[in-house]
Amino acid sequence: MNETHRSSTDSSEASHTEDGLSGSFEANEDVEKALLPHMDIKSGPQNIGKETSWLKLCSRWPFLVTFLNISLFIASFTLWLWPAPLRHPFKTQDYWKETSFYSPILERFDIPKISRVTNGTLYDTNPPSVLRQRIGKEADKEWHRIGDHVWPLVIGEADVKQLGKDPRVAVKIPEDLGYGSDAYIAQTEVFHHLHCLDMLRREVSYEHCHQQDISQCLIMTMVTQSTPPTPQTDLKTVVEARTREWHFHIYFLLQSPTETAAALALRDAVLRLRRDGAFVAVPLFRVNEFPIGPHPAGSYEIWVPDSSFSDVFFYLAANRGNLSVLVHPLTSSQRRDHETRNAWMGTPWPIYLDSLPSDGDVPLQYPELGLGWSTSPEQEISLEERLRRGAKVEALLANDPEAAPAPED
Known part of the structure; x- marks a missing residue:
């Protein structure tokens, strides 16, 4: 124009x-x-100005889009790196559950956190601490206050099993007492320990014993005493609680071309052996070339059903070279699987446990295979069949002097 x-x-x-x-x-x-x-x-300069402004805007548009993309990426990456406890702050009760064995107490009562300095000195103060006094009404009253007067708890069969106990031998409350058919009696273990210590305090009375040592042991044992859980022996509970699938995580140093090549060669070997029918093992399609989730180094995952566990375990143990392998079951408690139910081949690596959920559904993988957690009920071995097989094994081992016999109860 x-x-x-x-x-x-x-x-x-x-x-x-x-x-x-x-x-x-x-x-x-x-x-x-x-x-x-x-x-x-007069119209020329205005049109030229408009065209110039539009051209400037068009030339800046890719820059603006790039700037927005970079800003969004930085914000997303920052949120991803931000520690989960800071995004979703844990309560004190959550920490008790994470660091303790299962207890119905933690489900029913909020337990506060109290900071206290223990007085573990060898010689008593003047006057002596009431908990160090071996005799006297004040000492008897205080020991009764912290131990004997605490009433038992009423729990259900599910609680008994989660505590690692056998419902068949647990003390069941009679139904005529009004607690229903699913009621068992339980006592908090710490108060049981305190009761036992009180009985020791009363029994320690001979004069030639060194009183200072005894009083110190009493107070320190009260603070630190603990008892490991009883192993589970109920057949139905053990069978239902067993894991059906496992993960093998192969770790390698990203900075080492030699380790990286060895890890990838081991992965290819597992795939070839699966193809040839040696075992069932499914490496995940992705190889982690950077730290991800709880894993601090280069890694990849191999899924294994329980039917192939022993074959894959021995193969990796014999062929891993210098590589480290994390082995853990696959259950609904992923954090516990990685923290307390795990095993290592080679040098253990520190893993980031806070990225793992404590509870949830079992991650279902490869259901088309019909193995592991996807096994059909028809393929399961019944409890009756297990009992028959167990009796047959005991009969075969009865005359073998090197085989320990099972208890008769």
Whole structure:
């Protein structure tokens, strides 16, 4: 549009010049003015300005999109790295559950956190601490307060099993007492320990014993005494609680081309052996070339059903070289699987446990195989069949002097 306007102006001025043979200064000045867009062509500069602004905006648009993408990436990456406890702060009760064995107490009562300094000095203060006094009404009253007067708890069969006990031998509350058919009696173990210590305090009375040592042992044992849980022996509970699938995590140093190549070669070997029918093992499609989740180094996962566990375990143990392998079951408690139910081949690596959920559903993998957690009920061995097989094994081992016999209860 600007060029057309200028062209017509040039033609008009050219005709005017031809008509005036002699020409004049004014005419020449008019021609110069006509050739200057800011003098007579008012629309030209505005249009040029608009086009220039649009071109500048268009040229800046990719920069703006790139800037927004980078900002979004940085924000997302920061949130991903932000510790989970800071995003979702844990309560004190949550920490008790994470660091303790299962207890119905933690489900029913909020237990506060109390900071206390233990007085474990060898010699008593003056007057002596009431908990160090071997005899006397004040000592008897205080020991009764912290131990004997605490009443038992009523729990259900599910609690009994989670505590690692056998419901068949647990003390069941009679139904006529009004607690229903699923009621068992339980006592908090710490108060049981305190009761036992109180009985020791009462029994330690002979004069030739070194009193200072005894009083110190009493107070320190009260603070630190603990008892490991009883192993589970109920057949139904053990069978239902067993794991059906396992994970093998192969770790390698990302900075080491040798280790990386060895890890990838081991992965290819497992795939070939699965193809040839040696065992069932499914490496995940992804090889982690950077730390991810709880894993601090380069790694990859191999899923193994319980039917192939022993074959895969021995193969990796014999062929891993210098690589470290984390082995853990696959259950609904992923954190416990990685923290307390795990095993290592080679040098253990520190893993980031806070990225793992404590409870949830079992992650279902490769159900099309019909193995592990996807095994059909028809393929399960019944409890009756297990009992028959167990009795047969005991009969075969009965006359073998090197085989320990099972208890008769």
